Amino acid sequence: MAPRIQLGPPRIALAEGSSLFVTSPEGEVEAIEQHGFFVSDTRLLSTYRLHLAHRPWLLVSSAPLGHYAAEFIFVNPDFEAPEGRVRRGTLGFRLQRTLRGGVHDDLEVTNYGLRPVTFPLVIEADCDFADLFEIRGLEMPRRRTIQVRSAAGEIRWLYQRAHYRRGLILRVARSDVPPDVATPRIIFELTLPPRTPWRACLHFIPLLGDRVLEAPEDCGGALLDELEERRRQWYGAFAACETPHADLAQTYRQAVEDLTVLRLTAADSAVEHCVVAAGIPWFATLFGRDSLIISLQTLPVSGQFAPAVLRELGALQATEVDDWRDAQPGKILHEVRHGELAEFQEIPHTPYYGTADATLLYVITLHETYRWLGDRDLVDHLLPVAERALTWMDKYGDLDGDGFQEYRRRSPRGITHQGWKDSGDSVVDAQGYDVPPPVALVELQGYAYDAKRRMAELYQEVGRPEDAARLRQEASVLRARFRQAFWWPEEGTYYFALDGSKRPVRSVVSNAGHALWSGIATAEEARGVAARLMADDMFSGWGVRTLSSDHPAFNPFGxxxxxxxxxxxxxxxxxxxxxxxxxxxxxxAEGILEAAAHFHSYRLPELFAGLQRGPRSFPVQYLEANVPQGWAAGSVFALLRMMLGLRADAPRGRLLVHPTLPEWLPRLRLKGLTVGRAVVDLEAFREGERTRWEATVRTGRLEVIGQPWSPEEV
Structure with a gap:
C-alpha cells in the first residue's frame, strides 16, 4: 500500500466563494499560524480559542465534512471542579462548524460521569482586519484602531478607514445557559448533570461596508443535508468517471471536489456557469492565467467554468495604459484583489495586469470553448474582446517589433517575471543567474502561434475569410522565425528564452514542452523535445521537472x-x-497520477518536490503549496483527455477520439460528456496491446470518429 502524505501544515480549511476559514486541527485560530476567518482578502477573525476554565480541551479527532463544514471531538483533561476531581474523558465536547456566508458553530458538551460537574466554558476571540498581503509577508503589518463593543450575548468588532468598513459580530444565537460577555471572552458557567448535554449555537457574521453576511440559522444535520444536496447537483455538472482502477477513480472524484471548493459563487447557488478561483489559501480570487488554463483543462468534462471565466475576464479587459497596474489596452488581467490595500491603491491589484500569457490564452480558450459548446452567441459577444487581445499582442506584447512576445515590468510594485514561472528566481541563465527583462519566453511564442491560428478559425466561422487568411499567414511566419531563433541543436530542445539582447537563454526547462501543446513545433523538433524532457535529469519518475537537475540553479525544493x-x-x-x-x-500521466495516490485524499497539490523517484520513495510535498489548487485538480481531467485523445467540433456535430490506454488501466469510461447539445458516453478498453473504444450517444446528434491527433489540427 502506498504511504499517504499529509499536505501542508496541520490545519482545516473551509471555503465558500471569497470566504475562507482556516484553523488548527483543534478548530482554533492563531494569528501567528496564518489562521483566520478571511472574507474578500481581509482577515476578520484572528484569534479564537475554546477552553475549559484555563485549560485547553483535548482533541480526540477532527475532520472536514466536505469543503463547507468540519467537526471536532474533544474530551476534558484532568481538572478540579467544585464537586471534586474530574478525570480525563469524563466530558465529551463536540463542535460542528459550517461556513455559508457567515459561520455557524454548534457546540455540545455531555457529562458521561456519575455526578454533576460544574465548570466554565470559555471562548476567547479577537480581530485584526489584516490584509492578505500583510499575512503573507508581502507587506509590512500595520497598526489599526479597532472598536470593540459588547452587548447581551455578542461581541462586535468594527474597523473603518475613510469609506472602507469591515466588521465581525460574534453572537450567541442559542444556548441552554445564558452567557457572560467580558470582551474578549464569552463565558458559559455550566453545571452538567450526568448524561445531560448542554448545547449552544454561535454565529460569526461578517460586515463588509453595508453588506451583512448572515450566518446560517439551521443547526448541524439539517443544514449539512441541504448543502450536500447542492453539492450533488454540482457533481452532476461533471462527466462521471468509471474505471476498475480504484486510485484513478478516487483521484478523479477529489479533483471534482476541489473545483467545487474553488467556485467563486455561494455554496447554495444553483448549478450555473461560474468563475473558478486559482487556489486555497492564498489565491482564492480570479487569476487570468490560472482561470483560463483551468477552463481549458475542464472543458471536456464540464462546460460550467469556461464561459463565465471568458465573460468575467472580458469585462475586466484593460482599456488604457496604466503603468502602475502594468496595463495596456486589450490586456487580460493577472490578478484582482478586494482588500484594504487594493481599495486604497497601495498595491496595483485593482486589477493587476502583469502577465504576458493570459491575453494569448484568452483567445485560445474562446476558440476551444466554441469547439466544445458550439455557442455562437458567446463567440459573437466576445469576439471584440479577442480582437482587442490580438491587437495587444502585436502592439504591446511584442516590445521591439521583432515578431516575438516579450515582457517587461513597468509597475514598481509589479511582478518581474510574467510567464507562468513568475517567481523572482524562476528565469535563470546557464550559470544560474537571473535573466533581467525584457524576456521572450519559449512558451509565449507557442501561445501566440496558437492564438493566431485559432482566431483565424473564428474569423472563418463568422464570415471573414480575408482576416482568417491574414492570421494564418502571420502564424506561418512566426513558426518559421521561431525555429530559427529558439531551436537548440546541441540539447535537442528549445532555448528557455531570448534575453533583452536577443541572446538565447541556455537552460533546459519544462517550458519547451508547451511548444508541442501549442503546435508550433515541427515534427522533427518535437521528437527531440520529447526525448530531452524524458531524460533522467528532467523526468523525476513522478513528473517532468521545471528545470534540469544538471543545472547550477537546480533545487528540487525550489x-x-x-x-x-x-x-x-x-x-x-x-x-x-x-x-x-x-x-x-x-x-x-502515470507519474502524476501515482503521485496523487500518495497524497492525502488523492489530492494533487499545486506542486511537489523534484526529487528522483526510487523503488520505495514517495512524492515529497512543497510546504507552501496551495491545496486545493485549481489547475492541479484540472490536470486530472487533462490527462484523461490525453489518454482518450478527445477533440470536440460541436459546430459540426463531431467528436474526434484516439484512445491509448496504458497497461495499468484496462478500462476507462466517461459518462455524460457534453459536445454542444449532445451527450455521449465514451468507453475505452484494452484488448491485448491495443485500445478499443465504444461510444453511446445519449441525447442529441453527434458523430464520434476515431482519428489520431495531428500537430496541424487547430
Whole structure:
C-alpha cells in the first residue's frame, strides 16, 4: 500500500466563494499560524480559542465534512471542579462548524460521569482586519484602531478607514445557559448533570461596508443535508468517471471536489456557469492565467467554468495604459484583489495586469470553448474582446517589433517575471543567474502561434475569410522565425528564452514542452523535445521537472527551479500525444497520477518536490503549496483527455477520439460528456496491446470518429 502524505501544515480549511476559514486541527485560530476567518482578502477573525476554565480541551479527532463544514471531538483533561476531581474523558465536547456566508458553530458538551460537574466554558476571540498581503509577508503589518463593543450575548468588532468598513459580530444565537460577555471572552458557567448535554449555537457574521453576511440559522444535520444536496447537483455538472482502477477513480472524484471548493459563487447557488478561483489559501480570487488554463483543462468534462471565466475576464479587459497596474489596452488581467490595500491603491491589484500569457490564452480558450459548446452567441459577444487581445499582442506584447512576445515590468510594485514561472528566481541563465527583462519566453511564442491560428478559425466561422487568411499567414511566419531563433541543436530542445539582447537563454526547462501543446513545433523538433524532457535529469519518475537537475540553479525544493508542477505536466503530456509520442505521454500521466495516490485524499497539490523517484520513495510535498489548487485538480481531467485523445467540433456535430490506454488501466469510461447539445458516453478498453473504444450517444446528434491527433489540427 502506498504511504499517504499529509499536505501542508496541520490545519482545516473551509471555503465558500471569497470566504475562507482556516484553523488548527483543534478548530482554533492563531494569528501567528496564518489562521483566520478571511472574507474578500481581509482577515476578520484572528484569534479564537475554546477552553475549559484555563485549560485547553483535548482533541480526540477532527475532520472536514466536505469543503463547507468540519467537526471536532474533544474530551476534558484532568481538572478540579467544585464537586471534586474530574478525570480525563469524563466530558465529551463536540463542535460542528459550517461556513455559508457567515459561520455557524454548534457546540455540545455531555457529562458521561456519575455526578454533576460544574465548570466554565470559555471562548476567547479577537480581530485584526489584516490584509492578505500583510499575512503573507508581502507587506509590512500595520497598526489599526479597532472598536470593540459588547452587548447581551455578542461581541462586535468594527474597523473603518475613510469609506472602507469591515466588521465581525460574534453572537450567541442559542444556548441552554445564558452567557457572560467580558470582551474578549464569552463565558458559559455550566453545571452538567450526568448524561445531560448542554448545547449552544454561535454565529460569526461578517460586515463588509453595508453588506451583512448572515450566518446560517439551521443547526448541524439539517443544514449539512441541504448543502450536500447542492453539492450533488454540482457533481452532476461533471462527466462521471468509471474505471476498475480504484486510485484513478478516487483521484478523479477529489479533483471534482476541489473545483467545487474553488467556485467563486455561494455554496447554495444553483448549478450555473461560474468563475473558478486559482487556489486555497492564498489565491482564492480570479487569476487570468490560472482561470483560463483551468477552463481549458475542464472543458471536456464540464462546460460550467469556461464561459463565465471568458465573460468575467472580458469585462475586466484593460482599456488604457496604466503603468502602475502594468496595463495596456486589450490586456487580460493577472490578478484582482478586494482588500484594504487594493481599495486604497497601495498595491496595483485593482486589477493587476502583469502577465504576458493570459491575453494569448484568452483567445485560445474562446476558440476551444466554441469547439466544445458550439455557442455562437458567446463567440459573437466576445469576439471584440479577442480582437482587442490580438491587437495587444502585436502592439504591446511584442516590445521591439521583432515578431516575438516579450515582457517587461513597468509597475514598481509589479511582478518581474510574467510567464507562468513568475517567481523572482524562476528565469535563470546557464550559470544560474537571473535573466533581467525584457524576456521572450519559449512558451509565449507557442501561445501566440496558437492564438493566431485559432482566431483565424473564428474569423472563418463568422464570415471573414480575408482576416482568417491574414492570421494564418502571420502564424506561418512566426513558426518559421521561431525555429530559427529558439531551436537548440546541441540539447535537442528549445532555448528557455531570448534575453533583452536577443541572446538565447541556455537552460533546459519544462517550458519547451508547451511548444508541442501549442503546435508550433515541427515534427522533427518535437521528437527531440520529447526525448530531452524524458531524460533522467528532467523526468523525476513522478513528473517532468521545471528545470534540469544538471543545472547550477537546480533545487528540487525550489518553487520553479526544480519542482514538479502537475498542470505543467498535463500540458506537456497533451503536447506529446498531439505529436504521436504516446509512450512518453503515458509515462508522464502515470507519474502524476501515482503521485496523487500518495497524497492525502488523492489530492494533487499545486506542486511537489523534484526529487528522483526510487523503488520505495514517495512524492515529497512543497510546504507552501496551495491545496486545493485549481489547475492541479484540472490536470486530472487533462490527462484523461490525453489518454482518450478527445477533440470536440460541436459546430459540426463531431467528436474526434484516439484512445491509448496504458497497461495499468484496462478500462476507462466517461459518462455524460457534453459536445454542444449532445451527450455521449465514451468507453475505452484494452484488448491485448491495443485500445478499443465504444461510444453511446445519449441525447442529441453527434458523430464520434476515431482519428489520431495531428500537430496541424487547430
Amino acid at each position: 518553487y520553479q527551479v526544480g519542482a514538479v508542477w502537475p498542470h505543467d505536466n498535463s500540458l506537456i503530456a497533451l503536447g506529446f500525444k498531439r505529436y504521436g509520442f504516446v509512450g512518453e505521454a503515458l509515462r508522464v
